[in-house]
Amino acid sequence: MRGAEFAELKAFAAVVERASFARAAEHLGLSPSALSQTIRLLEARMGARLLNRTTRSVAPTPTGDLLYARLAPLFRDMADAVAEASAAAGQMRGKLRINTLGMAARQVIAPRLGRFHRAHPDVQLDIVVDDGLSDIVAGRFDAGIRVGGRLEKDMIAVRLTPDIHMIAVASRDYLARRGVPQSPDDLHHHACINWRLQADGSAYRWEFEQAGKRVEVAVDGPLVTNHSDLGVAAALQGLGIAYVFERDQMDEHLRQGRLVQVLADWSVTRPGLFLYYSNRRHPSPALAALIDCLLDREPLASERPFQAGH
Known part of the structure; x- marks a missing residue:
């Protein structure tokens, strides 16, 4: 492959990944007009339109989807190879894209940002806080952080925290107005603040358990x-x-009494937070270093595959 052809394919992948000519041009160090010309040359060489452009967005055509699906793993492998070579030379660098729950960002990532940066100043962290259930592979993330029970089976997972409890809470003002529920069935007569599962748009069914009896x-x-x-x-505002x-x-x-727990006898325990990544990819040196930092540990040789219930 000639250098010009490689540059065209790299430019095309950058546009698809950023869904924007302007952002892709900035990433590549090109002017938007130069990038547009590069894409036109690639499309002319391919004999097919690869991108649909509007004034507000850009997205791959079916042909572009096919091309990107073949290119993306190749570019990732090349990036990983460069990162591994750099790490072997003592120069870890590159970008890590992490998709994480807000609670994980606050509790696990934020307290360790400074330590990770001091140890690896040439690694750029791109942290996306996402309380939905986004597909990290489709979103081109290096890893995600979720509650263990919500992980797909084809992921490699690393436990970050112990198991955690789910609790129902309300303000004292709300409970004074509406009363205190005594069983999960009482929630049908209360105002509840619900969680929408982004994967399919459905609302979460609250799970409770008491004496071996589990209800949703x-x-x-x-x-x-x-x-x-x-x-x-x-x-907190009494809704x-x-x-x-x-x-x-x-x-x-x-502790401050701003919220009060209700239905304490019905609380359930969920698996803790896990960092996970596709089992089709070997973790890059930068991702392995981030895992070590989040776990406050020395590097380990490998991680085991995730299994539900473990």
């Missing part, structure tokens, strides 16, 4: 969100009952 409740209320901070804010992870900023709210 479909709730309703004034707010549905896919962002935990909004749900907690709504509960209703929220169902949240106990470790997600709850200790201080409960």
